[in-house]
């Protein structure tokens with residue numbers, strides 16, 4: 001399939017280019033010291049990811065430790081309520097640790113092991129990435145430093161406890177607003193000072209090259225599995241696929257399996273409380289081109305051009321930008337990016353739980369809400385939704401804020 005000069009038959013090989021660009025987006029905008037470290041990772045990745053030893057080791061880990069392949073479930077009762085559209089979910093909630101994040105964390109940690117590194121360094125906001133990376137570090141017997149703002153440490157006590165139980169060192173970041181942005185800066189600084197011994201593990205398809213590419217590649221197992229499974233279940237491709245977009249890793253991996261197919265692809269961003277700046281985190285919908293955290297993409301800016309404050313009911317989606325590949329696919333028109341607000345998300349959370357016996361993460365509930373809306377508009381056909389994670393982590397918040405419906 002070709003679109004605006006891009007051939008999707010060879011897309012995954014050709015994008016990003018060797019400098020890490022998807023069109024004008026991506027690249028690497030970091031200090032000279034960090035660039036040296038990024039070059040080292042890029043070189044190692046290009047060599048190691050082609051080795052049959054690395055590939056078969058990663059496959060074994062996915063099967064024996066993560067529980068892959070995760071299944072696809074047909075949503076019989078929900079579909080029945082929506083007329084003639086058949087809804088399906090790809091069950092990343094059944095991946096070990098309960099979300100897709102472990103897919104790239106195990107890949108990054110295996111790369112670290114092959115590179116002879118002793119320590120994994122990461123930042124975390126809500127703690128989900130921290131838990132996934134701490135899990136990977138424990139599995140490989142690596143040290144692990146997770147940088148986290150003191151505000152988030154207070155808010156996310158259960159995840160902090162999980163990281164510590166898994167043996168990670170949670171490094172408290174107290175300066176500035178003491179949230180995710182400061183944690184990213186502190187983690188980058190620590191890494192620049194210690195890159196011989198350690199490796200930085202970014203939590204999504206963001207940051208400088210090679211991370212948007214590497215994380216997409218590690219997550220593409222989701223889309224490749226889903227395409228095969230859907231074909232063998234139904235004998236055809238889905239008419240549409242849907243995933244939520246925060247930084248954009250679960251969606252990038254899921255979409256990768258279908259980019260060259262006649263399938264409508266939808267990325268869903270959080271509209272939060274509404275369209276006013278500060279009330280949402282829909283960066284592709286309302287943002288403009290800009291550089292932050294070492295890469296060029298579409299981002300939400302404040303009046304000074306810095307990353308704007310953002311909000312979503314799903315803490316895993318409140319990031320003021322998205323990966324460069326999404327900005328590229330957005331401009332090309334290959335993926336349609338749209339929004340879902342908090343209220344519709346919470347409705348979908350309860351609907352999926354009650355009708356199907358699957359409690360989704362609030363992040364994933366955005367994709368479920370959009371899938372339901374799409375089904376009503378389509379009238380017939382099939383929709384496959386990526387259920388990026390399970391909702392256990394969200395129980396306390398849901399009960400406190402919404403009660404039990």
Ligand SMILES: *Cc1c(COP(=O)(O)O)cnc(C)c1O
Pocket residue numbers: 099100101128203204205244245246247248249250251316317361363364388389390
């Ligand atoms: C972190 C997270 C997301 C958002 O991250 P992406 O990089 O956009 O995938 C979505 N769903 C779940 C369950 C998460 O934990």
